[in-house]
Every structure is written in structure tokens, then in C-alpha cells.
Amino acid sequence: MxxxxxxxxxxxxxxxxxxxxxxxxxxxxxxxxxxxxxxxxxxxxxxxxxxxxxxxxxxxxxxxxxxxxxxxxxxxxxxxxxxxxxxxxxxxxxxxxxxxxxxxxxxxxxxxxxxxxxxxxxxxxxxxxxxxxxxxxxxxxxxxxxxxxxxxxxxxxxxxxxxxxxxxxxxxxxxxxxxxxxxxxxxxxxxxxxxxxxxxxxxxxxxxxxxxxxxxxxxxxxxxxxxxxxxxxxxxxxxxxxxxxxxxxxxxxxxxxxxxxxxxxxxxxxxxxxxxxxxxxxxxxxxxxxxxxxxxxxxxxxxxxxLDGDQRPMATPLAPDLPSWPWPNDAWNGQFDVEALPTMFQWLRSADHDRLFSLSARRGALRLFGRETIGSLFEQSLVARRVEHQKFTATTTLDFTPSSFQQAAGLVLYYNSSKFYYLAISADAGGRVLQLMTASPEPDAGITLDEFGDVPDGLIALRADLDGETVRFSWCSADAEVWTHVGPPLDSTILSDEATLPGLPNFTGTFVGMACQDLSGAGAPADFLSFVYEGLEQAGAVD
Missing domain, CATH: 2.115.10.20 (Glycosyl hydrolase domain; family 43)
Incomplete structure (x- = not known):
């Protein structure tokens, strides 16, 4: 059955x-x-x-x-x-x-x-x-x-x-x-x-x-x-x-x-x-x-x-007596050597997506053009997919050489403009730096920005590991195999409907993806070469 x-x-x-x-x-x-x-x-x-x-x-x-x-x-x-x-x-x-x-x-x-x-x-x-x-x-x-x-x-x-x-x-x-x-x-x-x-x-x-x-x-x-x-x-x-x-x-x-x-x-x-x-x-x-x-x-x-008159939702109802119809496995391999954006991804608000990203500007890469601040309600360069699991790993590799502290790109866990975690590469006088921006609705929290030192030239991989109520970020050089944690484990539950600032609507859910900003208005791009989401627990049939 x-x-x-x-x-x-x-x-x-x-x-x-x-x-x-x-x-x-x-x-x-x-x-x-x-x-x-x-x-x-x-x-x-x-x-x-x-x-x-x-x-x-x-x-x-x-x-x-x-x-x-x-x-x-x-x-x-x-x-x-x-x-x-x-x-x-x-x-x-x-x-x-x-x-x-x-x-x-x-x-x-x-x-x-x-x-x-x-x-x-x-x-x-x-x-x-x-x-x-x-x-x-x-x-x-x-x-x-x-x-x-x-x-x-x-x-x-x-x-x-x-x-x-x-x-x-x-x-x-x-x-x-x-x-x-x-x-x-x-x-x-x-x-x-x-x-x-x-x-x-x-x-x-x-x-x-x-x-x-x-x-x-x-x-x-x-x-x-x-x-x-x-x-x-x-x-x-x-x-x-x-x-x-x-x-x-x-x-x-x-x-x-x-x-x-x-x-x-x-x-x-x-x-x-x-x-x-x-x-x-x-x-x-x-x-x-x-x-x-x-x-x-x-x-x-x-x-x-x-069925039993108890008015309660059923976690595993018996499937109907219909011919089984599984769909072909069209899983994406995580590489951006594709002509169209993979279907799991969406972006925010704007119908003019050509101003936000391109798959043709650099072969094998998703190029995000630096736009407004993360959390902008108008033109934000953020491409992400839904979080479907209470335990997952998301990894992206990017090529990005910022020239100013006003430019940043990286990996984001995003609920809305008041609730997100954003691990990004930016710049200061000494070169590229790694920073973690947090927007939290918890009392006396708000938006914070912490820097975690310089990062070397070349491709950088960023990772988020979510396990129930905690999330932890890491990074490594693309040619290395050792991941370095960025900061302590963080509270993932702020990325929920239930965690909120007074008076604000909260009707969506958490996304994980890629973002790029250029607050100077120059539109400096970041090239993302891959994005891999690995989750546990699968939907579908249960025998």
C-alpha cells in the first residue's frame, strides 16, 4: 500500500x-x-x-x-x-x-x-x-x-x-x-x-x-x-x-x-x-x-x-487508487552551464530580470549585477530557492573581486528584509574580506555586520549548514578541501513566520541563494559558478 x-x-x-x-x-x-x-x-x-x-x-x-x-x-x-x-x-x-x-x-x-x-x-x-x-x-x-x-x-x-x-x-x-x-x-x-x-x-x-x-x-x-x-x-x-x-x-x-x-x-x-x-x-x-x-x-x-471525523490533518494518508505517475528525474547538477535559470530559483519583485542576472555574460556562470542593498524593496540582485528541509547543506562557488566596501556578494539565507543571514565577500583598504551580516527581529538585535578577516585571491566557496534550530557558515578556497567556520552556530528559527517585529506581515518562508550588491551604483558583477543544495527527507510516496 x-x-x-x-x-x-x-x-x-x-x-x-x-x-x-x-x-x-x-x-x-x-x-x-x-x-x-x-x-x-x-x-x-x-x-x-x-x-x-x-x-x-x-x-x-x-x-x-x-x-x-x-x-x-x-x-x-x-x-x-x-x-x-x-x-x-x-x-x-x-x-x-x-x-x-x-x-x-x-x-x-x-x-x-x-x-x-x-x-x-x-x-x-x-x-x-x-x-x-x-x-x-x-x-x-x-x-x-x-x-x-x-x-x-x-x-x-x-x-x-x-x-x-x-x-x-x-x-x-x-x-x-x-x-x-x-x-x-x-x-x-x-x-x-x-x-x-x-x-x-x-x-x-x-x-x-x-x-x-x-x-x-x-x-x-x-x-x-x-x-x-x-x-x-x-x-x-x-x-x-x-x-x-x-x-x-x-x-x-x-x-x-x-x-x-x-x-x-x-x-x-x-x-x-x-x-x-x-x-x-x-x-x-x-x-x-x-x-x-x-x-x-x-x-x-x-x-x-x-475520514474519521476528527477534523485533524493527516501526515501520511493512503494514496488514491490512481495509476502511479512519477515524473522523469530532471535533477540539476548544480553547474551554471545552462541556457535558462533552473526552475527551483526565483528572485524578488522585478519583472526586468536582465538587470539583475545573466547566464550568457560569462559561459558557465550565473552573473549577478550588483544592485541595491540586501533587503531593498525595489531592485535587489538576489537569486534563491526554497528551503524544503529542516536539515540541509547549501554550497556556492563564486568569482568576485570587489574594489570597494560598497560592493559585496555571497551566500544568503533570506526570509525578508528584517530576517536574513548573509555571508559575503567585500573589500577594505587591504583587499578582500569576509563578512557576515545578520538581520534579526529578536529584541535589541536589528542588523549587524561582522568581519572575519582577509580572504585570498581566486575562487571562493561558501557554505551554510542548517540543522534544525541552528545554522553555521563556512568558507574555503576553491582549490582547497578544508572548510573554515565563520562565527559560532546561529539561531535559524529567526527565519520564520513566528519570529517577527511588531506590526509586520510574515507569510512566506526561508530561501537560500546568491546575492550581489553595489551601493555605488556602478553595478559591479559577481560570477557564481555553482550552487548545490543537499537536503534530507524526501516528499512523495511512502510504502
């Missing part, structure tokens, strides 16, 4: 929207400030998944320069209608103020919602069409009467109001991709609050509304309500929550919520949902929110429930 090893999409893959078209399953997940926007994974058996597309790859679809940390693309929704895939998403431009002198104040936020379409999942998606700005987490529901409806949570910025004001629906004309008629508030949520992430389904004469509630932390939950009329009123599930890990900070899967439903060809319902895997000691999720999946059941009363 084959079991699925949850999470199926590991390392910062939150807010799943799942879709079946024939024998193919697709999951779209949020990418926030990372470019290109939205990850779409593909499977035929719910066990084996591959990255099939990142559809938002042009400035006319997505330009996030200046977007705050953990803003950008929130909760995409993937659907299929009229022979086309439809993708609807929010590009959050402003997170807003949450407190004034310690009290809740006005929270002005900008939530433009857009839609794009494509006939194939991996084709060139259309230019974006703006829909509205009234709230985030948009979704499309294509009814069997030929009408389509857009749903999103409604944001209320007024003091003393709920902010999360409920779920609204408005008809969308598919021909023009414009909203028509008036919006209707169809569901105000339950006492759990933070009602968001709507998805709508029609079954047995009912409209079933699935929402996320309880916030994105330990009390996150999937909640359901239903109505005979799309516009309501909606009656809440007798159990209220369909799935949650509330009350647990040390289970294998925590923070479970924000789900979406798909049915197999035989009618069996499966729920895709986000979850977190906390470190054992500190209850912090370095990998952020990931995507898990498990079978559900429709009970005789017409309500959706987990």
Missing part, C-alpha cells in the same frame, strides 16, 4: 487552489514578493508533483517593485472554463498600519485583483485584467447556468470594524473579463474571525462555501457553510471547522487551514490545504506554510468531513 508523505509541496507553498481537468491535477500557490508570480504544480496521481508553470512573468501581469515584505501575490485561484485556464490573484501593494500608540488604528491596504487566462497550463498567459480592489483572496466560481462569479474577502479599514468583513460575490462577464452588477456580501464568517480564502462548489442542490478562518497561525482552520442560493443566506457546518490543527504547536503538521476541494473521477473528495512543520524545540516554521492533501468524505447529512 502506498501512502502520501505530507506536505506534498514542501518549502513555502501556501494557499493552495486545486483543480482537476480530466486526468490532470493542478495546484496553484502563493508566491508573495517572489518573481515570477504563482507556482502551479502538476500531478496525475496526487503523489508525484512537478512544477509546471509560473504564469505571471511579465510586467503587464505583475510588477512588484516597492511592494512591502510578504505582500505581492496572495492566494491565487485556478479554474477551468470555456476551454481555458483562469487564474485570479491579488497583488498586495500596501499592508497598512495596525496600531497607533499601542491601540488598533486605521489599516489602509491596497488589494488590486487581476485575472489572466491561457489555453494550456504552461503556455503564455494573457495580459492581466484588473477586476477590483475591495479585498484579497479572490476566487472564480463557474456556475452550471453559464454565469461566473468572483468571490473575495471584504476589507473594512474603519476603526472599530471587523476588518475581515466577510465574503462578497459579484458576477463576472467572461467575454469581457469585467465585473457586472453589484457586489453582494454573502457570508460574514463565524466567531473564529479572519474570514478569508473563499472557494465555492455546487453539490446536491447546495452551494458549499469553503473559507479559511482563525488567522494564519496555530488556530488556522478550514470552515464550511452552505446555501440553496448562491447569494445566501449560508448555514454554518454543524461542526464549524472541517479541518484544523488548533491547539497543537508540536504535531507533524500544524497551522492547517486555507483549503480547497477537488473530486477524483469516482467522486471521492480530496482537500488540499496549507500547513506548517515547526522545529521541535521552538515551535517555529522555518519553511513557512506548505501544502498538504488528504481524502475527505461527504456524510449522509450532506456535509464534508475528514
Amino acid at each position: 502506498t501512502h502520501i508523505s505530507n506536505p506534498i509541496l514542501r518549502g513555502f507553498n501556501p494557499d493552495p487552489s486545486i483543480l482537476r481537468v480530466g486526468d490532470d491535477f493542478y495546484i496553484a500557490t502563493s508566491t508573495f514578493e517572489w518573481y515570477p508570480g504563482v507556482q502551479i504544480h502538476h500531478s496525475r496521481d496526487l503523489v508525484h508533483w512537478r512544477l509546471a508553470a509560473r504564469p505571471l512573468a511579465r510586467a503587464c501581469q505583475l510588477d512588484m517593485r516597492g511592494n512591502p515584505d510578504s505582500c505581492g501575490v496572495w492566494a491565487p485561484d485556478l479554474s477551468y472554463c470555456d476551454g481555458r485556464f483562469w487564474l485570479i490573484y491579488t497583488d498586495v501593494k500596501r499592508y497598512g498600519t495596525t496600531t497607533v500608540n499601542g491601540a488598533k488604528g486605521v489599516s489602509l491596504r491596497d488589494f488590486p485583483n487581476f485575472v489572466v487566462t491561457c489555453e494550456t497550463i504552461d503556455g503564455q498567459w494573457s495580459d492581466a485584467v484588473h477586476l477590483n480592489n475591495s479585498g484579497f483572496d479572490p476566487a472564480l466560481f463557474h456556475d452550471d447556468d453559464g454565469r461566473s462569479w468572483m468571490l473575495n474577502m471584504l476589507w473594512d479599514h474603519r476603526p472599530g470594524r471587523g476588518r475581515f468583513a466577510g465574503i462578497q460575490a459579484q458576477q463576472m462577464d467572461r467575454a469581457t473579463m469585467r465585473l457586472v452588477g453589484e457586489p453582494h456580501l454573502i457570508f460574514e464568517g463565524t466567531e473564529l474571525g479572519f474570514t478569508e480564502g473563499p472557494h465555492l462548489y455546487k453539490k446536491d442542490g447546495y452551494y458549499h462555501l469553503l473559507v479559511a478562518e482563525g488567522g494564519t497561525g496555530w488556530d488556522h482552520a478550514v470552515v464550511m457553510a452552505r446555501s440553496r442560493d448562491l447569494l445566501g443566506p449560508y448555514a454554518v457546518h454543524p461542526d464549524q471547522t472541517v479541518l484544523t490543527a488548533s491547539g497543537s504547536t508540536d504535531a507533524p503538521l500544524t497551522r492547517a487551514g486555507h483549503g480547497d476541494l477537488v473530486h477524483l473521477p469516482d467522486g471521492t473528495p480530496w482537500l488540499a490545504y496549507l500547513c506548517g512543520r515547526p522545529t521541535p524545540g521552538r515551535a517555529r516554521c522555518i519553511m513557512g506554510r506548505e501544502t498538504a492533501i488528504q481524502p475527505m468524505r461527504w456524510d449522509a447529512d450532506g456535509w464534508l468531513r475528514t
